[in-house]
Amino acid sequence: MPASPLQPFFRQRGWKSFPFQKETWAAYAAGKSGLLHAPTGLGKTLAVWGGPIIEHLSLSKSKIQNQQSAIVNPPPCSVLWLTPLRALAQDTLRALREPLELLAPDLQVEARTGDTSSAMRARLRKKLPFGLVTTPESLSLMLTHADTRDQLAGLQAVIVDEWHELLGTKRGVQTELCIARLRAWLPDLKIWGLSATLGNLDEARDVLLGDRSPGAVTVSADLKKDIRIETLIPKEIDRFPWSGHLGTRLAPQVVREIEKANTTLLFTNTRSQTEIWHQELLALRPDWKDVLALHHGSLDRAEREKVENGLRDGSLRCVVCTSSLDLGVDFSPVDQVIQVGSPKGIARLLQRAGRSGHQPGKTSRVLGVPTHAMELVEFAAVRDAAHSRHIESRRPLLKPLDVLVQHLVTCAIGESFEPAEMRREIQSTHAFRDLSDDEWDWCLAFISTGGKALAAYPRYQKARLENGRFTVDDKRLIQQHRLSIGTISSDPHVSVRFASGRTLGTVEEGFISRLKPGSLLVFAGRKLELVRFHQKVATVRVATRDAKGHVAIWGGSKMPLSSELAHAMAARLRGEGKAAPEMKAVAPILAIQRRWSELPDDRILLVEHTLSREGEHLFVYPMAGRLVHEGLGALMAYRLRLKEDVTVTQNDYGFCLTARRGLHISEEIIRLNLSLGNLLKDLVACLNTAELARRQFREVARVAGLVLQQLPGRQQRGQRELQSSSRLLFEVLERYDAGNLLLLQSQREILEKQLEFSRLRDSLIDLQQRPIHLIETERLTPMAFPLWADRLSATLPAGDAASRLEQMLEELNRASTL
C-alpha cells in the first residue's frame, strides 16, 4: 500500500486520507505525470507532496537495507514547486515543511523567489535543498546558470501550484518552456499541476504536459465542497437603480451582515471601489476604525502584509479587497465572503467563496451585493451555473514569439544549444507545437543577427553561432538579460508617501497629476492631502479638513461577463430554473421591460429602436459581454457609413448606437451589418488598431528584449521613457522591418485582449442563426436606460491623427460660438 509511509502524519493530525490523495500517490509512484483538480482547502497540497515524500522514504529504506549511507549525504534536489505568486511562497513553505517534521526531518525545503535575501540566494547557488519553492521567473533565471543542470540531476518532479492562474498567460508559456528544458535533461521527470475548477481541465493538462500528456492522469477530488451563494435583496426594488456600479446604497444592510460574522472578506471588482466601500463602512461604523482594513494590489507590501497577518490571527473584523486576496493564502478565521457587484464569471465567484471555510468539510458562504437591478439576475444565474458546474474555460496562449525569443536567449546563456535539438524541445510544448519553419528561422535570426528581412544589423549580436551551436558569452549582455527575465510589465506609477518617508503604495500618474497641492484624496483607506508631486513621488499628509476627497482611480478594463454566465443569465430571463429570491425581487422591473419591449435572450437578437430629443437610438442586445459589444458596436457604426457622428455605448448585455438621424433601419440592414464577411479588415479599419497595437507593443518589446530596463549601476529608466521609446521602436520597425513578427503579434494580442476577437467572431456566427426581434419603443426600457445614460462618456471610434485633431478643433469652435 503506497500510502502507508505517510500514515504517522495523518494519525498525528487525526486526519483520514481522501481517495483522491491515495489516487495521486499511486499515480506518482507509478512514475506518472498529471493534473490534480480540487477546490481549495481540501488537502491537495498533501496529495501531490506525498508522492515525493513516499518515494524518498522508500528509497532511503532500501539504501539502509543495502547498507548505503543515505543519511550522511543529504539528498539531492528532488522537487521543484512552482507558485504563481511570490507572496505565497512563505505559506507554501510552511505547508510543505509540516509533514516533513515528523516523517523525514532530514529533508529541507527552501524558497527562492524575487524576495529571497542575497545570503540565502548565495547558499542556494551552492547547494539546493530536497524541495525548492520558486516562481516561473526564478526558474528561468536558474536556467541561465551553467551548473543548474548538474544541480538538478536528481530532480524527480516539478509541481505547478495554481496552474489555472498561469494558464492563458505569458507566464504560463514561460512555465511550459522551462518544463520542456527540464524534461529534455531528465526524460523521466514527473510533472504535476494543481488546478481549481476550470471548464477545460483536459486542455489545461495538455498545456502543462505538452507532448507528454498522453498517458498522464487527471485526478479530480470528487468531494463536493459545499458552497452557498446568497444575495442581499434590496428593500425597495422600485427605487433601486437600473444602472451604476457602486452599490453603496446597500451599505447599511452590509454592515448588519458583517456584524453577524466573525471575520468577513468583502470583495469588490476594482481598487477604487475598495477605497469607496472602506470609506462608506467607516462612515457608518466609525468604531470599526481598527478592525476594518483594506487590501489591494497598489498598496505598499508592508501595508498588505500587515492586513494579511491581521486576517491570519483573526484580529480584523472585515477586510475590503480586490482580486489581490483571491489566491492561496489560508485565512482560517474568515467565515464570510461578500461580493460587491457581479463577479462576471462563475470561476471567480467560486474562487472567492473558497476564501471562507478554508478547511475540509466546512461550508463556504458567499453573499452577493448587487449594484444595480440586473445584477440580481446575474447572482441568481451564477448560482445556477455553479451548481450545474458550468465553469469558464481558460484558453491557452499560442505561439507568443516574444516569450520564445526571451527563452532562447535564456537557454543560450546557460549552455550552448544545437538548433534542431532545441526546436524539438520547443515543439514539445503545447504553445509552440505548431511552430512553422519561418517562425523558427525568424526567432533564431532575431537572437543572433537581428532580423530576417534585413541581412543583418551590423553592430548587433546577442547569440553567436559557433560550431553549429548558439551561445551567448558577452558578460554585459548576460547581466542585462538576467535583469529583464519575466513577462510582467507594469504601468507608469507614482509612489505615495508621507514626508517621514513611509510609503503607502502607488497611484497612476494620470490621476495624481490632475490634483493640485492641497487637494484631498482618498487612498489606502485614509483621507490625505497632497503636499507636492515631484519626480514620481507624491508627498501627502493626513487630511485635517473634513471634506470629500477624490478617490484614487486606476485604469484597466473591467472584466466582461463570461459566456457561461451570460447563458445562465439568459436561461433565468427565459424563466428557467427554480424559484429564486433574486428573481422575485427583480420581477417588477422585468415586467416593465416585457410590457414596453421584450426580455433579451441569447436565442434571439432583441433590437430596440427609440426616438428622443437628441435623435435616434438603436439598442442591440446580443448578451455577449462588454468587450464583444464594444467591437460589434464599432463595427456596426462603421458599416452603416452614416454621414454624421455615431456614438457607441456598451455594457455586458448589449450596445447602443446614437445618431441625429439615419438609424431607422430594417431587419435586413441589421443582418447585413452583422455579417462575417471582411470582419478582421473592417475591425482593423474602424478601431484604430494601429494605435492600440502600438501600445500593446510596449509589453511585447519588453519581453522580447527590445527595450532595456534596470541597467545595472544606472538609474532605472522610467516607465514613461520605456513607453515613448517602445512607441518609437514600433514606428521604426513598421517602416524598416515590416515583416517583424513581433509587430504582427502585438496586433493579434490587442485584438484578443481589447475585443476578445475569437469570442466576437463566435458571437457573430451565433447571431446569424438568431431571429431578429426589432421593436419600436416609445421610451427607454429598463435595459436601454443604462446604455443611454452612458452616452455622455462614450468614445467615438477614432480616425487618424489629422482628422481627429480637426474634429477637436471644430468642436471647440462650435462650443465657443454657442
Next chain:
Amino acid sequence: MNISILNQTLALFPDKSVLLPDGTLIVADLHLGKATAFQAKGLAIPEGDSDADLKRLGTICEQVGATRILINGDLFHSPAGHTPEIERLLETWLFTIPVPVQLIIGNHDAKLRRLPAALHPIPFTEAAGFHIVHDPADAPPGRPAICAHWHPVARIADGKRTSLRLPCFLLRDSILVAPSFGTFTGGAIIDRQKGDRVFVAPGDRVIEVPEELLRR
C-alpha cells in the same frame, strides 16, 4: 505657415524644418547612428533610418529651394553610433547636396572625438536676424532665436477622447524650439508655460494649437 518673432519672419514646414527669408533651411536633432548605438547594446533595432533621414532632408532642400542647410545640433547620436558606415553615408550624401551644409554643435555631437570638417562645425551662428544655437538655455534673451535640443512634443486632448501626441514647434518668448528631425528620436511632452505658442502638423500643413486643447 509663416510666423514672426519680434518682427523677423520665418516659415514652419510640416516636415519639422524651418526656412528663413534668406533661404537658410534649418533642421535639428537627426541623431544619426542611434539605431547602431542600440544594436551595440544588444537591442535589435533595424538600420535604415539614418539613410532615410538624410535623403528626406535632401528632398526638402530641393523642394523649398534652400540656399544653404543649417543642422542645428545633434547630427550624431553617440560615439558608439559614429561608425565608418555612417561617416561614408554622410560623405556620399554631402556630395549630392548642391548647397553648403553647416553643423551647429549640439550636446551629443560634442561627445564625439572628431567632427567631419566638411560640415564646418561651429557652436552657434546668426542668420536673417536670428540667433541660431542648439540649446535654448544658450539663447540670448530678448532676441529672436531658433533652437532645438528639447525634442518638444505636444499632448493634445479635448478631455473626452484619447489624446494625441505630436511633435511640435514651441515658441516661448522670442525663442523658437524646433522638433527633432530624426525618425528614431523620442520626444518630451512640453512643460507648458504662460504665453507659449505651439504649432503642430498632424497632416500636411502646420497649424497653431489653441491653448484649450493642450494638456500637461
